[in-house]
Amino acid sequence: MRLARRFSAGYAEEEGVSPVGTTETVATTTNLKTRFEAGRSGADIRSDLRVIFEPRHAGAIEIELQSRVAPYYGDSIRAQAQGVLAELGIDHARIAIQDEGALPFVIAARIEAAVRRAGLGQGLRALPQSVPLPPPSARDRLRRSRLYLPGSEPKYFINAGLHAPDAIILDLEDAVHPAEKDAARILVRNALRAVDFGAAERMVRINQLPLGYEDLEEVVPEAPDLVLIPKVEHAEQILAVEERVKEIAARCQIDRPIWPMAILESALGIENALAIAGASERMVAMSIGLEDYTADLGVVKTAEGRESIYARTRLVNAAHAAHIQASDSVYSDVGDLEGLGRWAESARALGFEGMGCVHPLQIPVIHQAFAPAQADIEKALKIVAAFEEAQQRGLGVVSLGSKMIDPPVVQRALKLVERARQMGLLRSGKTSTTESLDTT
Amino acid sequence: MTNGFELVTNAAGRVVPAEVNGRKQVAFPGVGKHQPQGSKAAPPIHSAGDYPANGDKRVPDLEIALRKCGLRDGMTISNHHHLRDGDAVALMALETAARMGIRDLMWFPSASFPAQAAVIELMEAGVVHHIEGSMNGPLGDYCSQGKMRGMGVLRSHGGRWQAIQDGEVHIDIAVIAAPTADAFGNATGSLGKSACGSLGFALADSMYADHVIVVTDNLVPFPCVPWQIQGNNVDYVVEVPSIGDPAKIVSGTTQITRSPDRLKIAEHVARFIRDVGIMRDGFSFQAGAGGIALAFVDYLRCMMKEAGVKARFVRGGSTRYLVELLREGLADYILDGQTFDLAGVESMARDPRHIATSPFTSYNYNGKGFFNQLVDVVVLGATEVDTHFNANVVTHSDGRLLHGIGGWQNCLFAGCTILAVPSFRDRIPVIVDEVTTLTGPGEMIDVVATERGIAINPLRQDLLDRVKGSPLPIRRIEDIQREVERICGGKPQRPRLGQNPVAVVKWVDGTVLDTVWQAVF
Numbered sequence: 005m006r007l008a009r010r011f012s013a014g015y016a017e018e019e020g021v022s023p024v025g026t027t028e029t030v031a032t033t034t035n036l037k038t039r040f041e042a043g044r045s046g047a048d049i050r051s052d053l054r055v056i057f058e059p060r061h062a063g064a065i066e067i068e069l070q071s072r073v074a075p076y077y078g079d080s081i082r083a084q085a086q087g088v089l090a091e092l093g094i095d096h097a098r099i100a101i102q103d104e105g106a107l108p109f110v111i112a113a114r115i116e117a118a119v120r121r122a123g124l125g126q127g128l129r130a131l132p133q134s135v136p137l138p139p140p141s142a143r144d145r146l147r148r149s150r151l152y153l154p155g156s157e158p159k160y161f162i163n164a165g166l167h168a169p170d171a172i173i174l175d176l177e178d179a180v181h182p183a184e185k186d187a188a189r190i191l192v193r194n195a196l197r198a199v200d201f202g203a204a205e206r207m208v209r210i211n212q213l214p215l216g217y218e219d220l221e222e223v224v225p226e227a228p229d230l231v232l233i234p235k236v237e238h239a240e241q242i243l244a245v246e247e248r249v250k251e252i253a254a255r256c257q258i259d260r261p262i263w264p265m266a267i268l269e270s271a272l273g274i275e276n277a278l279a280i281a282g283a284s285e286r287m288v289a290m291s292i293g294l295e296d297y298t299a300d301l302g303v304v305k306t307a308e309g310r311e312s313i314y315a316r317t318r319l320v321n322a323a324h325a326a327h328i329q330a331s332d333s334v335y336s337d338v339g340d341l342e343g344l345g346r347w348a349e350s351a352r353a354l355g356f357e358g359m360g361c362v363h364p365l366q367i368p369v370i371h372q373a374f375a376p377a378q379a380d381i382e383k384a385l386k387i388v389a390a391f392e393e394a395q396q397r398g399l400g401v402v403s404l405g406s407k408m409i410d411p412p413v414v415q416r417a418l419k420l421v422e423r424a425r426q427m428g429l430l431r432s433g434k435t436s437t438t439e440s441l442d443t444t
Numbered sequence: 445m446t447n448g449f450e451l452v453t454n455a456a457g458r459v460v461p462a463e464v465n466g467r468k469q470v471a472f473p474g475v476g477k478h479q480p481q482g483s484k485a486a487p488p489i490h491s492a493g494d495y496p497a498n499g500d501k502r503v504p505d506l507e508i509a510l511r512k513c514g515l516r517d518g519m520t521i522s523n524h525h526h527l528r529d530g531d532a533v534a535l536m537a538l539e540t541a542a543r544m545g546i547r548d549l550m551w552f553p554s555a556s557f558p559a560q561a562a563v564i565e566l567m568e569a570g571v572v573h574h575i576e577g578s579m580n581g582p583l584g585d586y587c588s589q590g591k592m593r594g595m596g597v598l599r600s601h602g603g604r605w606q607a608i609q610d611g612e613v614h615i616d617i618a619v620i621a622a623p624t625a626d627a628f629g630n631a632t633g634s635l636g637k638s639a640c641g642s643l644g645f646a647l648a649d650s651m652y653a654d655h656v657i658v659v660t661d662n663l664v665p666f667p668c669v670p671w672q673i674q675g676n677n678v679d680y681v682v683e684v685p686s687i688g689d690p691a692k693i694v695s696g697t698t699q700i701t702r703s704p705d706r707l708k709i710a711e712h713v714a715r716f717i718r719d720v721g722i723m724r725d726g727f728s729f730q731a732g733a734g735g736i737a738l739a740f741v742d743y744l745r746c747m748m749k750e751a752g753v754k755a756r757f758v759r760g761g762s763t764r765y766l767v768e769l770l771r772e773g774l775a776d777y778i779l780d781g782q783t784f785d786l787a788g789v790e791s792m793a794r795d796p797r798h799i800a801t802s803p804f805t806s807y808n809y810n811g812k813g814f815f816n817q818l819v820d821v822v823v824l825g826a827t828e829v830d831t832h833f834n835a836n837v838v839t840h841s842d843g844r845l846l847h848g849i850g851g852w853q854n855c856l857f858a859g860c861t862i863l864a865v866p867s868f869r870d871r872i873p874v875i876v877d878e879v880t881t882l883t884g885p886g887e888m889i890d891v892v893a894t895e896r897g898i899a900i901n902p903l904r905q906d907l908l909d910r911v912k913g914s915p916l917p918i919r920r921i922e923d924i925q926r927e928v929e930r931i932c933g934g935k936p937q938r939p940r941l942g943q944n945p946v947a948v949v950k951w952v953d954g955t956v957l958d959t960v961w962q963a964v965f
Contacts, residue, residue, distance in 0.1 A: 050870060073871045075842040076936030084933075105870025108933035162931070163705045166895055200931075364704035 040122040042187050043114035045102035051159035053103040053111060057118035060096040065089055071103035084108055088115045092125035108132055109198035110158040110191065117187035132198040140260040141205045141229035143288050146170045146426045147329055148358040148374040149367045150207060154179035155188035161195045165202030167364035173207040176219050177234050185211065189222040196226035205229045207265070213241065217248055224252040228262060230288070235296065236266040237273040239283035246284050261286070265331075269293035270300045274315045281326035289329035291360070292319050295336075307343055309350075320355040334360035341369050348373030371427070381424045387417035449945060456834075458882055460956040461945050465550075465574065465594045467612070469948070472955040475885055480810050480953065485611030487654050499628040499666065501681045506540050506659060509680040510617065513655035515541060518548045518573070519616035522653065524646035525555035526621070526633055526782060530692030533621035533659050535559075536684070538566050548573040550594070552613060554604055554645040555848050556583050559692070567592060576613065577604075578838075578848020579947075587946050588844045590962040596845070596947030598838055598960070601645065601781070602807025602814065602854035603950050608648045610810055612954055618649035618656045620673060621687045625660035629678025630671035633783075634793040634800070636662035638687050640694060641762070641783020641792045643672040644802035650677040661687045672800055698763040698785045700742055701735030705866060708895040710739035712916065713823055713864050716891065716898055718747050720910040722821050722860060730759035730822040730855060731766070733784040736864045737823050741765045748774050759806070759819050762788035762798070770797060779815065781806055781851060807854035809952040816851075819858040826863045828879045831921050833886030833901045835863060836879040838949060841872055842939040843880055843963045845947065853952050856888035860907070867894040867928045873936060875925040880939070882958040883949055897924050940964045 038058050045054035053071075067085050071078060085099055088111075099115070106114070109132040119125040150171035153160045156179070164172050174192040176185065196206060208223050209232035210216035216233070224231075233245050242264055249262050264287055266280050273280070274297070281290050294312055298305040305311065316332065323330035332351040335344040348370050351359055358374060361367055376384075386404060391414045394402045402409040424430050450462040454471035462469060470478060495501065503509045515521075521541065523534040534553060539562075541549060547570050551563065554577065561582040566572040574594025579587050587596045599607055607613045622631035623638040633643040638661055650656050656678045663683050668675075701707060713736075717723050723744065731737040742765060748754070749772075757777040760766045764787030769775045778798045783789050791798045801815075808814050816822075826835040827846060840846050855861065865874050875892070890907060892899045899921035900907050911918050929935050942962030951957040 073936075075939040076872055077933065079937055080933055105872070107871060107931060163708075163895060166708060167704055365702075365707070 040118045042117035042121060043106075043110075045104050049104045051104065051106055051110065051162065052157075053101055053106040053114055055114045055118040056100040057115070057122055058098040058100075059094070059122050059124060060098060062096055063098075064096055065094070066098040068098070068100040069103065070101070071105075073103065073105050080108075081111060084111055085115060088112050088130040089119070091130040092116060092119045092128045094119060094124060106158065107162065107198075109194040113158075113191040113194040114187070117190050120186065120190070129193075132194050134197045135200045137227060137260075138201070138203065138206070141263065143261070143263070144329070145205065146358075146423070147205065147289055147331060148427075149361050149370045150331070150358065151204070151361050151364065151367065152179065152209075152334065155192045156180050156184045158191060158195070161199050164364070165200060165204050167367050168202065169204050169361065169364070169367045170358065171205035171207050171230070172201050173209050173232060173360070174223075174228075175209045176223075177209045177211050185215065185218075189219050193222045193226050196223060196228055207232055209234060209267075210245070213244060216245065220245070220248050220252060224249055224258070224262065225256040227253075227258045227260060229260075230263040230265055232265050232267060232291075234267045234293070235269045235273070236280055237268075237270055237276060239276070239279045242266060242280060242283035242287065246286060263288040265289045265291065267291045267293045268315075268319060269296035271297070271315075273297075274318055277319050277322035278325060281322045281328055287326065287328050289331050289357075290319060290323045291331040292316060292333050294333040307337075307347075309347070316351075316356075317354060324355060329357045330355060332356040332359035334362050335366065336362060338363040338365065341365065345369050345373055375427055375429060376420055376424055378429075380420065381429060384417035384420040384424070385430075387414060388421050391418070451945075454956065454958075456882055456885060456957060458958045460948060460959050461595070464597060464948055464956070465576075470955045472951050472957045475887060475951075478951075478953045478955050480610060484609050485614065485652060487652055495679075499675070501629055501675070501678060502627050502663075503680050503682060506536060506619075506657070506682050506684070507544060509657045509682050510537070510540055510544065513617045513657065513679060515544065515546055515617060517546055518550075519546075520550040520552050520614060522552040522615045522618045522649045523554070524620060524643065524649065525553055525557065526640040526643055526645060527638065527688040527693045528640075529557040529559045530638075530688040530690060531557065531559060531621060532686060532688040533619060533684075535562055536659070537619040537657075538563060538572060542566055542569065542571040547571055551575045551577070552615060553577040554601065555850070556580070558582065578850070579845050580847045584845030584847075588839075588960070588963040590942070590944055590946050592946065595945060596960065597950060598849055598947055599950045600807065600849040600853035600952055601803045601851045602809055602816075603849070603952050603954065604645075605648045605803040605808040606810045606952065606954055607950070608652045609808065610954060615649055615653035616655065618646070618653035620646045620650060620656065620658050620678075622658045622660040622673065623687065624662045624664055624668055625658050625673075625681060626664055626666040626668035626675065627681055628666055628668075629656070629658050629673070629675030629681050630666070630668040631658050631660065631673035631675075631678075632668055632670055633672060634670070634789065635664075636660075638662070638690050638693055639789045639793070641789045642780055642800035642802075644781060644800055644806075646673060647802040647804065650674070655679045657682060659684055659687060661685060670800075694783065694789055695785050698733055698738060698765070699735070700739045700765075703735070705895045706736050707739050709864050709866065709893055710736050711743050712893045712895070712898055713740045713862055714743035714747055715916055716862070716893060716911070717744060717821055717860075718751070719914045719916060720860075720907055723747060723751065723753055725753050726756045727753070727820045728755055728757045728759065728818065730761075730816070730819050730858065732761040732824070733763050734825055736825070738763060738765050740823050740864065741769070745769060745772075745774060759816065759822075760784075760788065762791065764788065767791040767798070770795065779806065803851075803854075807851055807952075809854070809857075810954070814854070814857075816854050817857045819855070821860040821862065822855040822858040823862050823864050824852055824855055826865050826874070826884075828874055828876050829863055829865065829889070829892050829921075830876050830879050830886070831925060833889040833892065833921070834879050834882055835884045835886070835889055836881045837883045839881040839960055841876070841880050841936070843941045843961055845960060849883060849949070853884055856884050857952075860890050860904075861888060862891040862893055863889060864893045867896045867924055868932055871932050873925065873928045873932055875921060875928060877935070880941075881949060881960055885957075892921060892924075894924060896927060899924055
């Protein structure tokens, strides 16, 4: 009975008519949509699959499988499809799978998406086997590079961590077609659970509210380290997301931080940068989206970026005023690594601590650009050593040779040494301090 | 006896037929264990008195040439594959034989290409009995399905020379496509509109075949130099409008992969070679034209520049990336086996340091050594490798023929052999418990480099010692296997293989290393 009710509700939703809710309705609506699809297949598709789901009211589960890996994982795929359907409460259906070598977490996500598109499996999830969660993410961790991964392209997820970005972003917003939002959020949820992203911070970019709420429902239970909020113009948007994250995290007993990070993408957002940066104590970073920002201004986005200097410096200033990290936009010309290097170096000079990337090849270039120069590290180490010596001897004044060192210079040196340590740029034995930078 | 085949188990534990295409075989007895006997084969002695006194060996067309060579049923016709997928001469020869009503030929190419899929029709029609040589694509499927009347024999480039030299394969008529030739039969691959670089794969055919026909679309007055093929071995010269499609003979440019995962593998390989100290002044290496191999050369080139290190020679498959090394003074010589792109062809034609080599000098095991033994490090691909470092390069994991052995087995004799492979392809793990088809014994394979880490063969304690303290991701091969099986959702099923042998894999000394079984489609 339960199945029958859901069944008819699903049809009604698909066809945009009001639900009637009887088994008789099902019997008389067989000319309505009966096939529900998710995922992609084809000669040029890899690591994905196309699922065609046809709910039935008798005849148990019938599976039709075409797969380029059938000789190796055919049995496994069939067994998994059976299991996923059972978890979603489907007892009778025909399911056709055209598989292009998808991994199990993708298979589960695509079947679940097809079932949900049929209006079935509501409130149920078919979760893949999980990998251990990485350690919780620290508020001030390195965020030099954050690699965007389109939320509907599983092939990019699998090895993303191997390229050692500081963060990966599973993107549910601009990289996902509006018609694929539902399926992408299931896929991203499964990826958070089943993919080992190495030491990378696991970020998810949600859609603008209210659609973003649906994203949060799906992904927060899998404890992402950070939620990227797009097109922020007011502090209230941060608070709304934070509130919902807190609520879901409490419900799911997640006791590790899920940091909010804002992306400012409009003139109004930039003007409100300070309020946004200080919207919440949990805010860790703020970034700028230059495509939308330049569109808002009606100017052309150039490789030099002069048109966005005001916005970028204002964002940097606001971020520093609120003691959070400022992160730059992406450099979208993947073929031009030299241009990227120049851009990243100027971003660092402006006070940014990192930027987005759209291809793994950009990561080492960005890391190099955001690394302090060896001479600066040496100098900072000397200042830190002098500072520590002064502390030990109970001196209030730090001096290096005959020169007195001002407190802000000491602060900057401490911060630089700590960053250099995180980046692995200190030769062993040279690091002597990781203590708090608080000096009151 | 299974279906008329007597099967024996060789030293690698593989079940192999005792007889192939009517010839008794020696089962692989272990690396370096087989002792060849007797003398080399030789063609009949000819007399200059039987050839035109003015040296003009031209005949009007290929049919006349074949007729004059005495083509008849059951003979063996050979071709080389330097024109790759652009070759028109092999089909020209076989189709001419078909028109002449000839049957049951053995086709003996140095490799076959998809453009030659029409040979399937010639096999169906009875013109060709079977193929001994690499088969892939449609030809590979045809053989894998057990439709070929004889058994396929897969040999390395060096093994092909060995088989010809040792008389295991007797070539009745060699039909040699020549981008440039003179009327005496001297031929070169370096020049002409269909230039392909080296003609090394045709050298044995020209020396050992009973009859040799040179087919060219660029006839020049004597002398055609450098005479990679010597007219003194040639019976007839045939001029044709075109020997092939230049666009498919060499690629305009070879491209480095942009796949970040493959680049990561290439980077691992280059760093390994540097960090274990193989990259030092006067060293040598081999790299092919695959995406990973090209990228590896590019990484290594930067590291060589940074360290001020120069190679004595590089072994190609040449591409523009090797040519750049030569031009930048980062290598003294390119010893080239085949030429993959235009830059390689032009370099060989103009630069005396870019040397065309044959499988005799580079690869032939049944000789007094071969120069690939002198190469410090080679970077190769594989379809599968097992936890004992045994590798498969000829079949898909389900047993279907995928590609030929090429120089792969011969390269295993280098100082350090590195397989550069992704840890899985389309969910199919590359590191397996047991390879489907054994192509290279694990004792010959030193390193498996994947995007997830580098595994060193425990037999190479010296390499293990040299990477101690290195930041390279050195891992046990079993660890990489386990991680990949977790990602892929468990160990793959063992694909079902048929009961009938459809081809054998020869080792470099002519012994039988493994069997390719009829695939279950």
